[in-house]
Amino acid sequence: MKQGFTLIELVLYMALLVILLPSIILMLLQVSKNQQHVYTRAQIENTAAVLFSELNYEITHASKILTSTSIFDSDQGVLVFRDSDDQLRRIEYSTDTVEFSETTYNIGRVSLFDGLDRWITSENLAITSFKIEPARDDDSNLTGLNLWIVIAPLSTDTEIDQSNILRLRTSIEVQPHTIEE
């Protein structure tokens, strides 16, 4: 009784392997990329949600918005205000140097000064625009703040990285108890 494979069988298997192996490898690479893509998107959305929530809370509870010292209509915006205890606070765009996967990046981040400076946005995402625009009613009262925030991955070399960039445009009301100074 003959045991083992015939030559033709081996050749066939090898040919099959040659055909399938690149597809399998490509698929695994795609899974890995996809996982990174999903992770980055989730991180960007979380950052946007935290940033918006922080801004909403601070602006809603502000007693005064100091428009003369704030920087509006700039990609590197600064919002200076006083909280309900009349303490000075500042939310601003600044640059930071971070190291990621042995590469150094100079990125934009958003920080909050509430006695101490602390970053609101993560060190592995870049804020490329943090623009604040004042919105007024027909009596020129400050009634809202428009926000234009762009959040990007550290590297934007690939098409997938580009598709991860979040261009967030929204607006927050200024409450009647908040006065402009």
Add this chain to the structure above:
Amino acid sequence: MFNKKQHKGSVLLEVLMAIGLSAIFFSAIAGLLVASNQSTGSLYNAQTAYWRAQEGISALKSMSFSELSATWDGRATYSGVSDQWTLGTGQVEFPDGQTRSLAIIEVQRDENCEIVEIGGDVDPDSYYLRSNMAWEGLGGSKQDLVLQSLRVNWSDPVGQCFNPTDAGGISLDWSGGYWGGSKQLRGVYIINNTDRDITITKMTLHWDVPASFLQQIFAIGTKVWSDSGPGSPYGQQPSGTEIDVLDATIPAGYTDETHKIQFTQAMTGATLIMEFEFGDGSVLITDPFTP
């Protein structure tokens, strides 16, 4: 001799089956990848739509209440020159294909000022602000997101529900009330808590001493009614008579003591209820009290 039935190895059918199974397996994985990507993209679009819808609501809230009108729908456009949002027609189309339309909708309230869907009166001091985002989802399916918020004209209300009445701005303090010489009610205070003047136009007093009649009323240091004038009706009046007094204006923030409301008989131990009607027709009534 080679027995054909003893021949081992794979036949072409087996190879084809193996290829077919592999294809099914890898197609399933590829399908999962595509679904995962689409799902992430879909969430991303929904999140972006939420921010944009929120911007639309805030735009309508940033405008003066007087700039809004019910049954409007259209778009809001921001001008960096005037720093203002203005209303226009049509809808906003974003570069990624999402669209936003805004609407202002009237609010109906019942007689207790509770919001009702139908059958109430249109409240001129309230609007629903609605922001509607629409976009194309997976496989061309229509997606939409609607945010709605209530806006109330707190600062300058014109309707009944949010316009403070005169009676609402007055408080009465009868805790220190006493009888002067047993016939004159004193020590009842009328406090104007508002920053505007409020006028008393009518008064009705109820008491439980039938033999005693009302003779005269002083307010803000002036006689505003007596049985021989000023005011009406003429003559001494029994309990429960509505007295049309001379308009007595209580200045903003002022506390007035009704230092002299005089009866014909001794009133010691009597229980009273006082009813005041103000310039806007609103009424304030004390609890029963015994000075």
